[in-house]
Amino acid sequence: MLRFIVRRIAWAFPTLLLVTFLVYVALRLGTNPVNSYLRSNPRASPEKIAEYKELNGLGSNYVFGYFNWLQNFLTFNWPRSIKGSREVFPALKDALANSLRLGVAATVVGVTIGLGIGMFAALHPGGRRDVTVNTAAFIGISIPPYISAVLLQLLFAVYWSRWFGETLFPTSGVYPAGHIGFNPVLMIKHMALPTIVVAIQIIAVYSRYMRSSLLDVLNSDYMRTARSKGISERRILIRHGVRNALIPIVTIAALDVGAIVGGLIITENVFDYPGMGVYFLKAFGDGDFPLMMPWMVLIVASILLFNLIADVTYAWLDPRIRLE
Amino acid sequence: MSEIELPTLSPRRMALRRFVGHKAAVASCVVLGLLVLVVILSPLTARYGVNESVRKPPNSFLPPQKIAWFGTDDIGRDIYSRLIYGIRVSLIIGLFSAIIAVAVGCVVGAVAGFRGGFFDDVVMRVTDLFLAFPFLVALLVVRQTLGALSWLTPLVGDMSSVRFIIFLLAFFGWMTVARIVRGQVLSLKEREFIEAARAVGASRRYIILRHLVPNSIGPIMVALTFSVVGAIIGEATLAFFGYGPQAGAGTTSLGILVQAAKGAVQSGFWWMVVFPCAALVIISLCINFIGDALRDATDPRLDMGH
Numbered sequence: 001m002l003r004f005i006v007r008r009i010a011w012a013f014p015t016l017l018l019v020t021f022l023v024y025v026a027l028r029l030g031t032n033p034v035n036s037y038l039r040s041n042p043r044a045s046p047e048k049i050a051e052y053k054e055l056n057g058l059g060s061n062y063v064f065g066y067f068n069w070l071q072n073f074l075t076f077n078w079p080r081s082i083k084g085s086r087e088v089f090p091a092l093k094d095a096l097a098n099s100l101r102l103g104v105a106a107t108v109v110g111v112t113i114g115l116g117i118g119m120f121a122a123l124h125p126g127g128r129r130d131v132t133v134n135t136a137a138f139i140g141i142s143i144p145p146y147i148s149a150v151l152l153q154l155l156f157a158v159y160w161s162r163w164f165g166e167t168l169f170p171t172s173g174v175y176p177a178g179h180i181g182f183n184p185v186l187m188i189k190h191m192a193l194p195t196i197v198v199a200i201q202i203i204a205v206y207s208r209y210m211r212s213s214l215l216d217v218l219n220s221d222y223m224r225t226a227r228s229k230g231i232s233e234r235r236i237l238i239r240h241g242v243r244n245a246l247i248p249i250v251t252i253a254a255l256d257v258g259a260i261v262g263g264l265i266i267t268e269n270v271f272d273y274p275g276m277g278v279y280f281l282k283a284f285g286d287g288d289f290p291l292m293m294p295w296m297v298l299i300v301a302s303i304l305l306f307n308l309i310a311d312v313t314y315a316w317l318d319p320r321i322r323l324e
Numbered sequence: 325m326s327e328i329e330l331p332t333l334s335p336r337r338m339a340l341r342r343f344v345g346h347k348a349a350v351a352s353c354v355v356l357g358l359l360v361l362v363v364i365l366s367p368l369t370a371r372y373g374v375n376e377s378v379r380k381p382p383n384s385f386l387p388p389q390k391i392a393w394f395g396t397d398d399i400g401r402d403i404y405s406r407l408i409y410g411i412r413v414s415l416i417i418g419l420f421s422a423i424i425a426v427a428v429g430c431v432v433g434a435v436a437g438f439r440g441g442f443f444d445d446v447v448m449r450v451t452d453l454f455l456a457f458p459f460l461v462a463l464l465v466v467r468q469t470l471g472a473l474s475w476l477t478p479l480v481g482d483m484s485s486v487r488f489i490i491f492l493l494a495f496f497g498w499m500t501v502a503r504i505v506r507g508q509v510l511s512l513k514e515r516e517f518i519e520a521a522r523a524v525g526a527s528r529r530y531i532i533l534r535h536l537v538p539n540s541i542g543p544i545m546v547a548l549t550f551s552v553v554g555a556i557i558g559e560a561t562l563a564f565f566g567y568g569p570q571a572g573a574g575t576t577s578l579g580i581l582v583q584a585a586k587g588a589v590q591s592g593f594w595w596m597v598v599f600p601c602a603a604l605v606i607i608s609l610c611i612n613f614i615g616d617a618l619r620d621a622t623d624p625r626l627d628m629g630h
Contacts, residue, residue: 030468135348138609142553142609142612146561146586153589154597158589158590262459266460269565281565299461
């Protein structure tokens with residue numbers, strides 16, 4: 001098992017290098033970092049431009065340029081952003097913290113409700129509850145997150161205050177403009193709508209997973225054995241059913257991280273929530289290469305990490321994989 | 325004494341029967357059919373031109389009323405008529421990019437599944453990579469890169485054109501199709517009936533045309549349906565963030581209308597939000613239902629339990 005994990009980790013590093021190299025090439029081709037620097041700093045001296053190119057690894061050769069960039073990145077010699085010449089690390093750190101808060105909240109809410117609903121549906125397959133849950137989940141999957149976000153905004157930003165006289169959930173940011181300090185009530189109110197939007201997607205996906213997974217388990221032989229031993233229905237469901245149904249879901253969950261991040265990016269932008277999504281789209285719009293590369297590295301690394309977790313849990317649960 | 329008649333149905337009839345049993349899918353077909361009819365008959369059904377205002381100013385942000393059923397937008401254009409033109413462009417984007425995606429995906433998936441080895445590995449790694457990435461980010465980066473390659477411009481067109489969007493979405497669409505076709509080929513390759521055909525000396529062409537293609541047509545149809553919906557939503561996503569086809573030159577699309585909805589929310593112009601969003605949701609829901617029913621209908625294994 002340990003050998004399996006070590007081998008997988010050893011593989012993750014070259015993959016990370018290769019993917020970041022591809023991202024580097026794509027961004028250099030697509031967003032033309034030198035041009036976007038000149039656009040923001042039209043009167044930059046030749047020395048400044050040379051320094052910018054050197055720090056970002058934007059020499060003529062892609063391979064050397066990449067390693068140049070990598071060296072600066074690893075030695076924490078990060079270039080400043082093009083727009084406003086800000087330090088990249090604090091901005092990235094804040095964005096990550098905000099996104100993690102939203103992502104974790106939405107995932108906890110979404111997975112709990114989704115698994116619960118899926119279980120509820122699987123107990124009477126084909127019944128009215130099952131059909132309702134299935135249809136609702138299907139509709140949830142078919143609605144893109146920005147649509148539900150815009151509709152919720154319309155309801156809460158405009159019509160709620162018009163009907164009831166006060167705003168229940170604000171629709172942008174983490175705090176009201178000008179607020180200083182930590183205030184959990186305000187924060188929860190601000191996070192409620194984005195959390196709901198991301199959670200809808202998660203609920204829809206996970207209730208379907210849970211339903212089909214639990215149905216498979218409930219029809220298996222060991223469930224019959226457990227029942228014939230005279231164990232109570234409740235205990236059978238919890239100890240045998242749900243536990244085994246969760247096994248495939250754990251691996252799927254780790255692979256789903258990219259989709260959740262994608263939902264976060266879209267949702268954050270609709271609600272002006274200052275997380276990774278807003279950070280990226282702003283940087284992308286400005287062609288801000290120094291801001292984009294660390295973001296990309298972070299995203300690629302986390303996707304690889306969760307893939308690794310999925311592989312390892314899978315191997316841990318199914319010994320046949322390890323021997324491959 | 326009457327003889328007992330055993331129903332003998334061809335696989336196609338069986339599939340049709342299962343499809344018709346799926347009520348939501350049949351309803352979706354009707355709704356979608358009506359929508360397509362309205363869109364095709366746009367010279368008759370649309371009440372104004374794409375960029376025509378309903379009357380002389382003041383005409384902006386009129387709520388729904390007799391001269392504009394779904395209200396008007398910021399420069400006084402009829403949202404009902406613009407929706408029809410928008411759905412037309414979105415359906416064209418969906419259909420064409422799905423067709424390209426399915427064609428490319430079938431060939432790549434079939435070759436990868438048949439040949440295996442290095443080609444298979446590379447294709448699967450690349451698709452893994454793209455599918456693991458957050459969709460919007462991958463879409464934006466590839467969009468910029470494709471647009472920057474000047475030798476591609478004669479084929480894919482200008483970055484703000486509808487043609488470019490079609491190719492861009494097809495670029496993402498083929499991967500899911502290739503995985504499905506590859507899986508299908510891999511599982512069929514080992515089946516007894518293929519082995520039997522090979523044993524009696526059937527040529528490779530015969531096996532492909534008479535066994536593989538008929539057996540894969542179901543999953544391919546399903547993939548085509550989901551590709552259409554994926555492309556329509558993809559276009560809307562791009563346009564929502566301002567990277568879609570440009571609104572000039574007399575075109576509009578569902579994405580452009582939804583993007584306008586984003587700006588109208590805070591002012592409370594609900595008609596600019598609700599109608600475009602509803603159109604997008606209805607289309608995506610209908611096509612998804614049809615795809616779901618197709619999947620159930622073309623999978624003969626599902627019948628064994630009944």
